[in-house]
Amino acid sequence: MTPVAEGAALVGFLAASVRVATPLLLAAIGETVTERAGVINLGLEGAMLAGALGSALGARGGPWAGVAAGVVAGALVAAVFAAWVVGARVNQIIAGTAVTLACVGLTGTIYRQAYGAGGAGLSLPTLGPLAVPGLSRIPVVGPALFAQPALTYIALALVPAVWWVLYRTRVGLALRATGEASDLARAAGVPVRALRFWATVFGGALAGIGGASLVLAQVGTFAEKMTAGRGYVAIAIVVLGRWHPAGVALAALLFGAATALQFLFQALGLAVPYQFFLMLPYVLTLLALAGAVGRAEAPAGLAKDE
Amino acid sequence: MKSSGLIAGVAALAVGLGVLAAGLWLAGYDAASALAALWRGAFGSWYAFTSATLVRAVPLIIIGLGIAVAFRANALNIGAEGQFYAGAMAATWAGLHLAGTAPAIAIPAVWLAAATAGALWVLLPAWLRLRFGVLEVISTLLLNFVAESLVSWMVQGPLQEAKRIYPQSDPIAEAARLPLLPGTRLHLGAVVGLVLAVAVWYVFRRTVWGFELLATGTGPRAARVSGRIDIGRVTAFALLWSGAIAGLAGGIEVGGVSYALFQNLSPGYGFTGIAVALLARLRPLAIVATGVLFGALEAGAGAMQRDAGIPAVAVYVVEGVIILVVLLADAMARRARTAMVLPDAEVEPA
Numbered sequence: 001m002t003p004v005a006e007g008a009a010l011v012g013f014l015a016a017s018v019r020v021a022t023p024l025l026l027a028a029i030g031e032t033v034t035e036r037a038g039v040i041n042l043g044l045e046g047a048m049l050a051g052a053l054g055s056a057l058g059a060r061g062g063p064w065a066g067v068a069a070g071v072v073a074g075a076l077v078a079a080v081f082a083a084w085v086v087g088a089r090v091n092q093i094i095a096g097t098a099v100t101l102a103c104v105g106l107t108g109t110i111y112r113q114a115y116g117a118g119g120a121g122l123s124l125p126t127l128g129p130l131a132v133p134g135l136s137r138i139p140v141v142g143p144a145l146f147a148q149p150a151l152t153y154i155a156l157a158l159v160p161a162v163w164w165v166l167y168r169t170r171v172g173l174a175l176r177a178t179g180e181a182s183d184l185a186r187a188a189g190v191p192v193r194a195l196r197f198w199a200t201v202f203g204g205a206l207a208g209i210g211g212a213s214l215v216l217a218q219v220g221t222f223a224e225k226m227t228a229g230r231g232y233v234a235i236a237i238v239v240l241g242r243w244h245p246a247g248v249a250l251a252a253l254l255f256g257a258a259t260a261l262q263f264l265f266q267a268l269g270l271a272v273p274y275q276f277f278l279m280l281p282y283v284l285t286l287l288a289l290a291g292a293v294g295r296a297e298a299p300a301g302l303a304k305d306e
Numbered sequence: 307m308k309s310s311g312l313i314a315g316v317a318a319l320a321v322g323l324g325v326l327a328a329g330l331w332l333a334g335y336d337a338a339s340a341l342a343a344l345w346r347g348a349f350g351s352w353y354a355f356t357s358a359t360l361v362r363a364v365p366l367i368i369i370g371l372g373i374a375v376a377f378r379a380n381a382l383n384i385g386a387e388g389q390f391y392a393g394a395m396a397a398t399w400a401g402l403h404l405a406g407t408a409p410a411i412a413i414p415a416v417w418l419a420a421a422t423a424g425a426l427w428v429l430l431p432a433w434l435r436l437r438f439g440v441l442e443v444i445s446t447l448l449l450n451f452v453a454e455s456l457v458s459w460m461v462q463g464p465l466q467e468a469k470r471i472y473p474q475s476d477p478i479a480e481a482a483r484l485p486l487l488p489g490t491r492l493h494l495g496a497v498v499g500l501v502l503a504v505a506v507w508y509v510f511r512r513t514v515w516g517f518e519l520l521a522t523g524t525g526p527r528a529a530r531v532s533g534r535i536d537i538g539r540v541t542a543f544a545l546l547w548s549g550a551i552a553g554l555a556g557g558i559e560v561g562g563v564s565y566a567l568f569q570n571l572s573p574g575y576g577f578t579g580i581a582v583a584l585l586a587r588l589r590p591l592a593i594v595a596t597g598v599l600f601g602a603l604e605a606g607a608g609a610m611q612r613d614a615g616i617p618a619v620a621v622y623v624v625e626g627v628i629i630l631v632v633l634l635a636d637a638m639a640r641r642a643r644t645a646m647v648l649p650d651a652e653v654e655p656a
Binding site for chain 2: 273
């Protein structure tokens with residue numbers, strides 16, 4: 001390959017990494033807050049799917065109306081989940097599985113009801129790339145990082161914002177105390193259950209944006225089960241990022257890069273069946289978990305029914 | 307206790323179907339004829355019951371039993387879908403190489419290959435949990451995606467049919483196919499499901515290993531400090547057996563229903579199987595009943611789509627709602643019990 005072609009392939013690889021990472025990062029940053037409050041939400045896949053369909057339906061009023069509808073849909077799904085696990089204190093794994101199952105059915109039914117059995121020809125107004133003046137001119141990194149749809153910038157901005165709230169505010173302290181030692185937090189006057197509820201709803205809202213970014217900033221249409229396990233992957237990313245916003249951002253980008261490798265290798269003309277590239281991100285995540293988790297500690301109260 | 311569980315289950319089914327009917331009515335469908343189609347598809351005739359409902363119930367029951375083995379030990383195996391596919395791949399490979407043998411050899415050989423593959427598929431998560439403390443919820447889940455890609459490669463690569471046109475394998479040898487109940491599509495796998503349910507029940511109730519498994523699941527700290535139970539070993543074996551059983555379900559599906567490997571062999575049996583096991587509260591004999599119930603729902607869903615034009619996926623809403631209602635009923639029963647035992651204690655700490 002010529003140096004110019006190599007450079008183009010590298011830019012393409014980096015841009016694709018960030019593009020793949022965006023919905024995962026949005027969902028994972030939200031789930032970080034949820035898990036820091038002591039709740040693990042396997043309904044995240046369902047919330048993301050609901051966000052995707054919500055954004056497709058809402059986009060009739062323009063792409064940003066779609067994003068708003070995605071947020072509401074994701075938050076509603078998480079609110080149902082939270083009512084069960086925080087309100088009735090049922091097993092979180094089981095409730096999350098049930099919520100995702102119901103969402104698969106609900107989104108599939110609503111989608112076919114709204115667009116007919118085939119559902120073909122659904123094309124939506126999308127969020128195009130938004131070049132950041134100046135920064136997008138930086139060689140290689142510029143076009144990869146700073147010529148992305150607006151939702152990518154929102155995802156990246158949420159990383160320091162969530163870090164600041166978690167580690168520099170009273171609410172963040174109360175939230176972390178809730179996840180580590182709910183009895184002590186309660187004795188200190190922290191409204192444990194309210195915090196858990198809203199932390200879960202926040203996670204669902206961000207998963208909803210994640211679903212919306214998939215529809216409005218990437219695919220441009222909705223399809224049944226289109227999240228294809230990204231909500232579950234986001235939960236793995238939270239663990240891989242050790243429940244810390246910066247770590248989670250890094251883990252999401254790593255997963256994005258592992259997925260984008262297939263574009264790079266295709267450009268290099270490697271004759272490996274494409275299915276192995278599809279497996280690669282999951283296998284790498286699994287291996288990375290083995291290296292990362294041994295030293296990291298989950299919030300002590302995670303997934304406890306109290 | 308048992309009758310209250312049954313009442314909660316029936317109530318949950320009623321709520322689930324009620325939600326479905328209300329949703330269909332709101333969406334402008336004829337809810338009554340939809341539910342009638344659901345019933346006809348599941349129980350309308352002997353053929354519908356055996357060849358639609360029970361044929362779908364078999365993988366759900368077997369996977370549900372595997373889930374129960376893991377969940378009872380508090381090892382949350384969410385990867386039954388992947389283990390099912392691992393079993394299906396191994397069964398297809400074995401079934402293709404068994405032409406000319408007697409069924410009495412070919413069928414057990416296929417089952418053995420399938421169960422072994424399922425156990426191998428969960429070996430890595432079991433090891434990662436013991437060695438590095440990686441949550442098996444995450445690792446088994448991730449391997450589902452790997453299994454799907456692997457099947458996709460198999461049916462376009464090493465196991466693709468000789469004509470190399472469609473992404474599917476050649477049909478397995480006649481000898482490896484399961485005998486059918488005359489006049490129906492119901493196969494020997496139904497007997498396997500029943501025998502396995504009794505076997506798992508016996509292991510839970512009557513064996514030392516079953517006791518260790520339940521002790522590990524209910525009180526891991528008590529089990530550990532007792533010094534007699536090796537928690538890690540019990541957890542690992544629970545995961546391996548769970549994977550083997552889910553793999554067997556994949557082998558039985560290939561041997562009894564599809565006779566070949568396809569990319570979408572499982573319409574999410576691995577996930578629905580979790581719901582089946584949980585609804586039965588992880589009790590082996592009850593899993594047979596909930597498996598038939600969910601088999602009926604999925605069979606009826608097909609008829610609902612055919613006859614009333616309602617998307618079959620709508621039954622997933624019913625399944626999800628059923629689990630949520632049962633969870634709620636359990637939580638309320640638990641609270642009532644606590645209130646009775648400790649009348650003066652503060653029941654509601656928050």
